[in-house]
Structures are given as structure tokens and as C-alpha cells.
Amino acid sequence: RGTITMETLTLGLGLGLLSAFIYSYYLCIRNIYLKACGGRRELPISAEKKAGAAALLVTAHPDDECMFFAPAILRLTARRLSVHLLCLSTGNFYMQGEIRKRELLQSCALLGIPSSCVTILDHRDLADNPELQWDPELIAKLILRYVQIHHISLVLTFDQDGVSGHANHIAVYYAIRKLYLEKKLPNGCQTLLLQSVNILRKYISIHDLLISWLRPHHVMYILDSWEYRQVKRAMYCHQSQLLWFRHLYLYFSRYMFINTFHLMSQ
Numbered sequence: 001r002g003t004i005t006m007e008t009l010t011l012g013l014g015l016g017l018l019s020a021f022i023y024s025y026y027l028c029i030r031n032i033y034l035k036a037c038g039g040r041r042e043l044p045i046s047a048e049k050k051a052g053a054a055a056l057l058v059t060a061h062p063d064d065e066c067m068f069f070a071p072a073i074l075r076l077t078a079r080r081l082s083v084h085l086l087c088l089s090t091g092n093f094y095m096q097g098e099i100r101k102r103e104l105l106q107s108c109a110l111l112g113i114p115s116s117c118v119t120i121l122d123h124r125d126l127a128d129n130p131e132l133q134w135d136p137e138l139i140a141k142l143i144l145r146y147v148q149i150h151h152i153s154l155v156l157t158f159d160q161d162g163v164s165g166h167a168n169h170i171a172v173y174y175a176i177r178k179l180y181l182e183k184k185l186p187n188g189c190q191t192l193l194l195q196s197v198n199i200l201r202k203y204i205s206i207h208d209l210l211i212s213w214l215r216p217h218h219v220m221y222i223l224d225s226w227e228y229r230q231v232k233r234a235m236y237c238h239q240s241q242l243l244w245f246r247h248l249y250l251y252f253s254r255y256m257f258i259n260t261f262h263l264m265s266q
Contacts, residue, residue: 025210028210033209033222053081053082053153053154054081054082054083054084054150054151054152054153054154055076055081055082055083055084055152055153055154055155055156056083056084056085056086056143056146056147056150056152056154056155056156057069057072057073057083057084057085057086057155057156057157058086058088058143058155058156058157058172058176059085059086059087059088059157059172060087060088060089060128060158060166060168060169060171060172061087061088061089061091061100061128061168062087062090062091062100062101062103062104062107062120062238063091063100063103063104063107063235063238063241064087064169065085065087065104065107065108065111065113065234066107066111066231066234066235066237066238067235067249067253067255068158068163068194068255068259069156069194069255069259070111070223070231070234070255070256070259071221071222071223071227071231071255071256071257071258071259072156072192072194072221072259072261073111073112073113074111074112074221074223074227074230074231075221076154077111077112077113081154082117083112083113083117084113084117084118084119084146084150084152085108085113085117085118085119086119086121086142086143086146087104087118087119087120087121088121088123088126088134088139088142088168088172089120089121089122089123089126089127089128089168090120090121090122090128091128092122092127092128093127093128093129096240097122097128099240100238100240100241101120103237103238103239103240103241104118104120104237104238105118106237107234107235107237107238108234110230110233110234110237111230111231111234119146121142123138123142125138126138126139126168128168129168130166130167130168131167132167132168133167133171134167134168134171134172135171136171136174136175136177136178137175137178138175139171139172139174139175140175140176140178140179140184143155143175143176143179144179144184144185147185147186147189148186151186152186152189153186153188153189153190154189154190154191154192155176155185155189155190155191155192156191156192156193156194156261157172157173157176157191157192157193157194158170158172158173158193158194158196159173159193159194159195159196159262160173160174160177160193160196161196162196163194163196163255165196173193176191176193176264177264180264190263190264191263191264192218192219192261192262192263192264193261193262193263193264194259194260194261195217195260195261195262197254201254202253202254202255203252203253203254204252204254205251205252205253205254205256205257206254206257206258208254208258209222209257209258212254212258212260215260216262217260217261217262218261218262218263219259219260219261219263220258220259220260220261221258221259222257222258222259223256223257223258228256228257231256232250232256235250
């Protein structure tokens with residue numbers, strides 16, 4: 001009987017500690033979420049104070065905008081920035097380029113980017129192909145031209161690992177880095193690089209929030225439940241890409257909820 005009592009006490013203590021841990025974890029996540037949503041980790045963009053301030057998202061393929069950058073897009077549009085999208089290819093690897101262009105415009109409309117602010121390139125040297133090495137010099141010229149024409153004050157794109165390691169994503173990073181190092185971007189134009197994370201963090205959904213908060217970064221954007229549903233609707237616009245694993249991505253990828261960025265620096 002004494003043994004049973006001891007086992008019961010041990011079990012009760014274990015459950016109590018587990019409950020306390022879960023509750024503490026919940027409070028911690030909730031506190032971080034409220035701070036982040038309150039703008040504590042959003043970029044104090046000085047250019048936002050200028051009339052007509054505009055941000056440019058540079059992606060490699062249709063669907064990059066909602067698979068990876070949706071939290072940033074929704075937060076920036078909520079702050080009344082004019083958000084532009086420069087997509088460097090039609091995503092024609094499987095001969096679906098025309099379909100994917102239409103899907104991209106539908107997705108952008110749901111994310112708050114009007115079609116007039118969406119540019120989709122179909123350049124022969126920027127074909128959608130992970131085996132093709134895009135020329136950073138060419139990409140840099142295309143980006144710079146867009147930045148100058150539209151008076152862009154903030155550029156967002158991939159970091160050196162391209163989130164998924166895709167060669168086309170990484171080429172975009174080297175193009176924007178080239179512009180930065182050669183000081184060709186206009187004065188005051190800032191560049192944000194979306195942080196790549198390891199595969200474990202990438203697929204623990206909102207639970208990466210604590211790690212993201214503690215790890216070094218300059219900017220964090222987090223979505224609320226309504227915004228997350230909006231991102232899912234945008235992703236559903238890309239019907240040609242919704243294979244079974246993409247449905248899992250919608251629920252398990254941290255990029256559906258969280259974006260963390262570094263400011264471009266040497």
C-alpha cells in the first residue's frame with residue numbers, strides 16, 4: 001500500500017510539474033506574441049514617414065510570396081506601405097508558366113498587393129530551374145531599375161541560404177548584396193534578408209516563436225489567427241502547386257506564421 005501511495009504521489013508530482021511547464025510555456029509564448037504584434041520587433045523604417053513610401057519584395061518564383069514572406073507582406077500593408085512584388089520568373093519548370101502567373105496575381109490580391117504593383121519577368125536567362133545558375137549581375141540590374149523607377153525605400157528578399165537552399169533564391173541574395181556592396185541602392189533604401197532556419201525549426205510551426213525571439217535578428221513579423229487564414233487562402237490560389245506535401249506545409253511551416261529578418265550589412 002505504501003508503494004502505491006508513493007507511485008501515486010510521484011505521478012501526481014510529475015503531472016503537476018508538466019502542467020506548470022505547459023502553462024509557463026503558454027504564458028511565455030503569449031507574452032512574446034503580444035510584444036511582437038505590438039510592433040516591438042518591427043523595423044522602425046524612417047522612410048515610412050515619407051509620402052508614398054514603398055517596399056519591394058523580390059522573389060524567384062510564383063508562390064514564394066505566400067510560402068515564405070506572407071507575414072512581412074501583411075504587416076507592411078497594415079502599416080500603409082505600398083508593397084511591390086518583383087517575381088523574377090514565371091515558374092515555368094513544368095510548363096505551367098501562364099497558369100502560375102494568374103495564380104500569383106490572385107494570391108497577391110488577397111495579401112494586399114494590387115496587380116499594378118506586381119511585375120512577373122519571363123527572361124530567357126532567368127528560367128525556373130534549380131540546376132540553372134542565374135547571373136547576379138543581370139538580377140542586380142533588374143532590381144536596381146525597379147527600385148529607381150518606383151522610389152523604393154525598403155527591399156526584402158532571401159538570405160544567403162535561400163530558406164530552402166534553392167539556387168534561384170540564393171542568386172537573388174547575391175544580386176542584392178552586389179548592389180549593397182557597390183553602394184548602388186538609393187540613400188536610405190534598406191534591405192531585409194529573410195532568415196533561413198534549420199529543418200527542425202522550419203517545421204515546428206508557431207512553436208518556433210520562442211526560439212525566433214531569442215535568436216539574433218533585426219525584425220520580426222508574426223501573424224494573428226485571422227491573418228494566418230488569409231495566408232492559407234492566398235496559398236490555395238496556387239492550385240497548380242498544391243501537392244500533398246504543400247498541404248502539410250500550410251500547417252507546419254513556421255514561415256506561415258513568423259518572419260525574422262536581418263538588415264543587410266557587410
